[in-house]
Structure formats: C-alpha cells, structure tokens
Amino acid sequence: MKTKNEKQGIYVHIPFCRSRCAYCGFVSSVCEYSESDYVESLAREIRERVCGIADSVYFGGGTPSVLPKGLLKRIMRELRDTAELTGDCEITTEANPDSFSDEFASEARECGVNRISLGVQSLNNEVLAAAGRRHTAEQALQAVKRAKVFGFENVSCDLMLGLPRSSEKDVSESVKSLCEAGIKHLSVYALSVEEGTPLYLSEYRVDEDASANIYEKVYAALKEYGFERYEVSNFAKRGYECRHNKKYWSLAPYVGVGAAAHSYDGKKRSFNTSDIARYIAGLRDEITEAITASDSLEEYVMLGLRTKNGIDSERASELCGYEWEKLKSRELTELVGLGMLERTAKGFKLCENAYYVMNDIIVRLV
Numbered sequence: 001m002k003t004k005n006e007k008q009g010i011y012v013h014i015p016f017c018r019s020r021c022a023y024c025g026f027v028s029s030v031c032e033y034s035e036s037d038y039v040e041s042l043a044r045e046i047r048e049r050v051c052g053i054a055d056s057v058y059f060g061g062g063t064p065s066v067l068p069k070g071l072l073k074r075i076m077r078e079l080r081d082t083a084e085l086t087g088d089c090e091i092t093t094e095a096n097p098d099s100f101s102d103e104f105a106s107e108a109r110e111c112g113v114n115r116i117s118l119g120v121q122s123l124n125n126e127v128l129a130a131a132g133r134r135h136t137a138e139q140a141l142q143a144v145k146r147a148k149v150f151g152f153e154n155v156s157c158d159l160m161l162g163l164p165r166s167s168e169k170d171v172s173e174s175v176k177s178l179c180e181a182g183i184k185h186l187s188v189y190a191l192s193v194e195e196g197t198p199l200y201l202s203e204y205r206v207d208e209d210a211s212a213n214i215y216e217k218v219y220a221a222l223k224e225y226g227f228e229r230y231e232v233s234n235f236a237k238r239g240y241e242c243r244h245n246k247k248y249w250s251l252a253p254y255v256g257v258g259a260a261a262h263s264y265d266g267k268k269r270s271f272n273t274s275d276i277a278r279y280i281a282g283l284r285d286e287i288t289e290a291i292t293a294s295d296s297l298e299e300y301v302m303l304g305l306r307t308k309n310g311i312d313s314e315r316a317s318e319l320c321g322y323e324w325e326k327l328k329s330r331e332l333t334e335l336v337g338l339g340m341l342e343r344t345a346k347g348f349k350l351c352e353n354a355y356y357v358m359n360d361i362i363v364r365l366v
Contacts, residue, residue: 009056009247010083012042012075013258014064015276018099018134033276038259039071041280045257045272046078054079055086056244056254058093063119065095065104072104076111085112090243092117092156097135097143105150115154115242116147117187122163123177124170131163132198137177144181154240156185161214162206163191164199168214175218179225184240188218189233212356232306232355249303251296251319267291293320298366305358310342310349311365331364 016035057079064072072093079085092115093108100118108116122128123137135143140157147155157178161171178186190211193200219229227235231249234242247254255263260274273285291299297320304311316324325332325347332348335341340354340361350358 006253007053007055007086009058009244009252009254010050010054010079011244011254011256011258011261012057012059012079013061013256013261014059014067015062015259016066017061017063018066018096033280035066035068035071037280038276039067039074041282042075042258043078044282045284046075046082049257050079050082050255053084053086055089056247057085057089057091058244059113060094063096063099064093065099065101067104069103069107072107072113073111076113090115092242092244094119095143097140100143100146102146102150105146105152109150109152114152115156116152117156117158117185118143118147120157120174120178121160122166122170123174124166127163127166127170130165131160141177141181144178144183148182153184155183156187156242157183158187158189159218161188161190161218162208162211164204168210168217171214172217172221175221179222179227185234185236185242186222186227187234188215190215228308230308246307249307251300251303294366296320297324298362301365302362305350305362308349310344311347313347316347328365335361335364
C-alpha cells in the first residue's frame, strides 16, 4: 500500500470534446452533458479520495481545453485543498490546437499548469481532415507558439503514425516543423484501429510494416534534434521526460478521478464507471481488482522493457516474491547472448534491435 509520505500522481479525466475523431475509442462526449455539473461531481470525488503528497497532476481526456472559463481553476483549487502538491509538481493539461485559446492558456498558467500536451497528430491538412481532426496544421503551429507566449517552456506534442493518406514525407516534415518550433517532448504513437470507430467501420487498416519503417525514420530524425527515446513512444529533450507517465511505467501509485479514471496503490487497481451521466449523478460504480504477484511481475516486465532504463532485478523480485533473476537466469543469458537484452547496473534493458520482438521477450521473462 502507498505510505502517507509517498509521492503519487493524480490523473483527472475530462471527457468532453467538440467532435469525435475518426479513430477515437476513448470515453468522451460531444456536448451531451453540462461541464459544470461534471466538475461538481469531480470536486466531490476529489474531496473524498484525494490526499497525501503528489508530484504530478495530469488532465487528460477527451479535451480538457474545451472546459468553460473558471472550471480548470476550480479543479486545481480542490486538488490543492485536499492534496499536498510538491513545489516542483509537474502539472500537465492536454489541449487540442483548435481549443487552446488565449483564455484557456491564461487560466492554465494562473492556476499552476506548467506543461502543455498538444494533440497535433499531423501537420498535413489532408491527413488531419481524413482523421476527423478539427484543426489545421497552421493552428497546430500557432498553438505551440501561443504556449510559448504564455510562458509554457515545457510543451509536448503528439504525432500519430498510420493515419489515412499519411506518408513518410509528411510525417518527416511534421517532425521537422515541430522540433524547429521549439517543443521539448514528442509522443509518437502507432494508430490502432479500434472496433466500432468510424475508421474501423470504413474498413481502413494500418500497414504495420510501413508504420514501423516510418517510426525508425522518426527516431533517427529526433536523435539529430537532440531528443532521447526514454520510452518506446516517447522522446524528450534532457530534463523534459513526462514525470506522470513514468509513474505508470514504473508501477508507482496514482489516483484517478473522473468518469472512467483508473487508480493504482501498489496492491490493487480500481476504476470508475465510464457512464458520464451516472458519474455526474454521483454513481461512480467503482470496481476494485486485486493485483497478484504474477500480475505485478508481468506488468513490470512489459512496461519496464518499453523504457530506456529497462528492468530493475531487485524490484522484479520484490513484486513477484522470489529471486527473479536467478529463476530466469537461463532465459536472460540466452537473450543477452542473442543481442536482445543488455545488462545494466541494476538489471536488464532491451537492445536497439529488439523492440520489434519485445512481446516474445516479455513472454520468456514472466
């Protein structure tokens, strides 16, 4: 269990969007419910469940930047009243370029947000239109500039590989433009076509080999711009890694509030209803699941291998209750000999050429 003084992360889910993208499978709503009513329920949950010390807060969605004026500030006030936020607390809000207005940027700055994550996805207008994005490439670059004007030094952007009508050329140009605009962090995700989404129903499918080749070109380009890959899909300038997401990858504790939000305290996971109407009515329908030792080990190995630091053998042993490295000595020796794993001071990490066979490696180590 999380101890009283252990630093945790806080995730706040804002399930509102101006429109749904063609690939979106997240819990979100387009103008069906009152944002004010939702925030009232959110405030009640914060008062009931949030406590202790936190060194990261993350507003995700949905699209937090569509919140009407004053609501982001209201949520932050509740968080500061119930939790002790450290002086260097990383406070991130996601935003879409079309809704990242001067008004929202100003409010975010006033209430202590110090990291902006922009859902850019592409800087090709034809690709954006095919994906159902509301913004243009020009608006995306303006949003990066706006963040800088309002004093946000820590700006992250998302790019998505495998979108309809996308090519290696436009992805490379998007990377170049964003890096030259001065961003500090870039998340590069491979599109997963979720069942039930408009893209799925249109029978669009991703060319995974082509996306993998483009990813390698993106990785090479980002190294030239001084970015380090610290997790498979995440690249940052030194000192600008996302503290909140690193909690997920290292199985650190976090509390999630809002519809569909998940929490983890080291021994169990819990999650709220994804029904926004029920959540607003105060019916969170929280479900709790105990985490077994084998579950913890599998998650730790799977997530740890995605990161530049890899697996800490001592931590793996603590999670599973036995001497993990000794039990897996044959597999570890073989994988190191094959050039798939590299020994580190504390354990093991993936070699550069092993990311495409990562799932096979995970199966052998759990």
